Amino acid sequence: MIELDGHSLTLEAAQKIVFDKEEVSLAPRALERVRAAHAVVERIVTQDRRVYGINTGFGKLSTKTIPREKLSLLQENLLKSHAVGVGEPLPDEVARAALLFRLNSLLQGRSGVRVEIVNYLKELLNQNVIPLIPAKGSVGASGDLAPLAHLALLLIGEGQAKLGARILHGREVLDELGLEPLRLAPKEGLALINGTQVTLALGFVALVRAQNLLTQAQAISALAVEAMRGHIDAFDERLHQARPHRGQSRVAHSMRAWLAGSQLAGSRTDDVQDNYTLRCIPQVLGASLDAFDFIREKFEIEMNSSTDNPLVFAESEAVLSGGNFHGQILGFCCELLGQAVAEIGNFSERQIALLLEAPDLPKFLVHDSGLNSGLMVPQYTAAALVAENKVLAHPASVDSIPTSGGKEDHNSMATTSAYKALQIAQNVEIILALELVTVRQALSFRDPSLMAPRTRALYERISLQIPPLDKDRLLQYDIHRAIQIVREGSWLNGV
Numbered sequence: 001m002i003e004l005d006g007h008s009l010t011l012e013a014a015q016k017i018v019f020d021k022e023e024v025s026l027a028p029r030a031l032e033r034v035r036a037a038h039a040v041v042e043r044i045v046t047q048d049r050r051v052y053g054i055n056t057g058f059g060k061l062s063t064k065t066i067p068r069e070k071l072s073l074l075q076e077n078l079l080k081s082h083a084v085g086v087g088e089p090l091p092d093e094v095a096r097a098a099l100l101f102r103l104n105s106l107l108q109g110r111s112g113v114r115v116e117i118v119n120y121l122k123e124l125l126n127q128n129v130i131p132l133i134p135a136k137g138s139v140g141a142s143g144d145l146a147p148l149a150h151l152a153l154l155l156i157g158e159g160q161a162k163l164g165a166r167i168l169h170g171r172e173v174l175d176e177l178g179l180e181p182l183r184l185a186p187k188e189g190l191a192l193i194n195g196t197q198v199t200l201a202l203g204f205v206a207l208v209r210a211q212n213l214l215t216q217a218q219a220i221s222a223l224a225v226e227a228m229r230g231h232i233d234a235f236d237e238r239l240h241q242a243r244p245h246r247g248q249s250r251v252a253h254s255m256r257a258w259l260a261g262s263q264l265a266g267s268r269t270d271d272v273q274d275n276y277t278l279r280c281i282p283q284v285l286g287a288s289l290d291a292f293d294f295i296r297e298k299f300e301i302e303m304n305s306s307t308d309n310p311l312v313f314a315e316s317e318a319v320l321s322g323g324n325f326h327g328q329i330l331g332f333c334c335e336l337l338g339q340a341v342a343e344i345g346n347f348s349e350r351q352i353a354l355l356l357e358a359p360d361l362p363k364f365l366v367h368d369s370g371l372n373s374g375l376m377v378p379q380y381t382a383a384a385l386v387a388e389n390k391v392l393a394h395p396a397s398v399d400s401i402p403t404s405g406g407k408e409d410h411n412s413m414a415t416t417s418a419y420k421a422l423q424i425a426q427n428v429e430i431i432l433a434l435e436l437v438t439v440r441q442a443l444s445f446r447d448p449s450l451m452a453p454r455t456r457a458l459y460e461r462i463s464l465q466i467p468p469l470d471k472d473r474l475l476q477y478d479i480h481r482a483i484q485i486v487r488e489g490s491w492l493n494g495v
Contacts, residue, residue: 033109075189085134140414157181327414331397
């Protein structure tokens with residue numbers, strides 16, 4: 001059980017909740033903050049003070065004052081009118097992450113909602129209810145209005161969600177959980193949808209997958225060094241102390257650890273230095289590692305932030321309109337994330353090509369080449385995915401299209417940036433899987449007893465699932481197995 005308080009959620013804890021279905025509880029001090037902020041909203045309504053989002057229209061309609069007897073209908077109308085997303089539903093883990101991040105943000109006690117709202121969100125999360133959220137429709141400012149509206153509809157018994165293998169209407173979901181549809185209080189609809197949580201959820205899942213890929217890319221690169229009998233001087237600690245970028249040094253250390261005791265690495269004598277895709281592993285993968293560390297810091301800040309508008313400061317009774325819903329920082333982070341993980345794929349594809357052209361290995365890593373094409377064409381697939389990633393890595397966050405009649409005249413497009421980053425990560429999983437098949441085949445022509453103890457353990461583990469290629473056969477089955485291996489990432493456990 002992980003306690004949420006709105007301030008201390010970490011990437012590791014979020015992973016346990018989102019991917020491992022760890023249940024959550026709500027910190028009593030956070031619930032007190034929620035109650036205090038809601039009391040401020042109640043006083044505003046009682047005093048007929050005119051405050052945006054509580055008793056006014058939204059966006060360009062903020063000049064319209066709404067009578068007290070229609071304030072609940074105002075919030076319900078907001079959810080219904082804004083639930084206009086399109087496209088396939090977001091992946092389950094993204095929807096679950098969005099639910100978690102929206103809940104944690106509300107626990108800051110700056111949104112003015114009742115405790116009932118956070119309790120309902122907690123129940124949805126703990127019962128593994130997966131809101132069906134269309135993937136497209138957010139411009140990354142004013143909050144992720146459309147996708148979050150689809151999530152929030154469940155609280156009033158509308159919308160759709162998955163519960164187990166079933167897709168249920170919102171009212172059916174609440175019935176299954178023994179809950180009644182909520183009648184929204186002033187500001188609650190706005191507080192539920194006016195945030196960055198869908199963009200953050202997409203970026204978070206992409207980052208988790210990217211970090212997993214970077215760890216595996218180092219192990220696969222070590223296998224590639226051995227298959228190519230590459231030089232190990234490029235990983236010498238002294239060299240990296242001369243250019244002490246943290247990520248570069250960490251990757252160099254990782255390569256030394258993987259290759260310790262290898263008699264294959266460093267045994268090449270025909271050339272004094274290797275191609276960049278072997279020699280520059282620390283410099284290239286280390287740059288991605290540094291980028292991920294930066295992104296992680298910003299994502300953890302965002303996980304523990306209030307991103308709706310206006311914000312309620314119960315300690316001073318102030319209600320301040322601002323722009324914490326604007327996703328510019330997430331847009332920049334997700335563009336960087338997409339570029340950094342795309343580069344892992346670029347590097348992997350070049351290692352594949354290098355292995356296929358190794359001067360002391362059979363052409364395309366198969367005997368009787370010509371009759372057999374061997375692993376020639378998997379590199380085509382990797383090249384196609386690299387080309388696609390180059391298109392996806394083109395930034396969306398440098399563009400802006402005004403909305404709400406020009407009132408919202410600069411939007412971040414960060415949700416598109418995050419969506420692209422996740423697509424790139426999915427492509428790179430396949431590219432690394434293709435390299436895993438390739439390097440496994442290349443090493444079948446080497447003496448495993450000369451490998452480093454750790455890399456040999458990896459090679460033997462992979463060989464149990466991917467047999468050597470003696471002659472042409474259907475490779476799609478090997479590739480599908482390798483993709484599953486990379487997505488799970490467990491093949492490195494204990495080695």
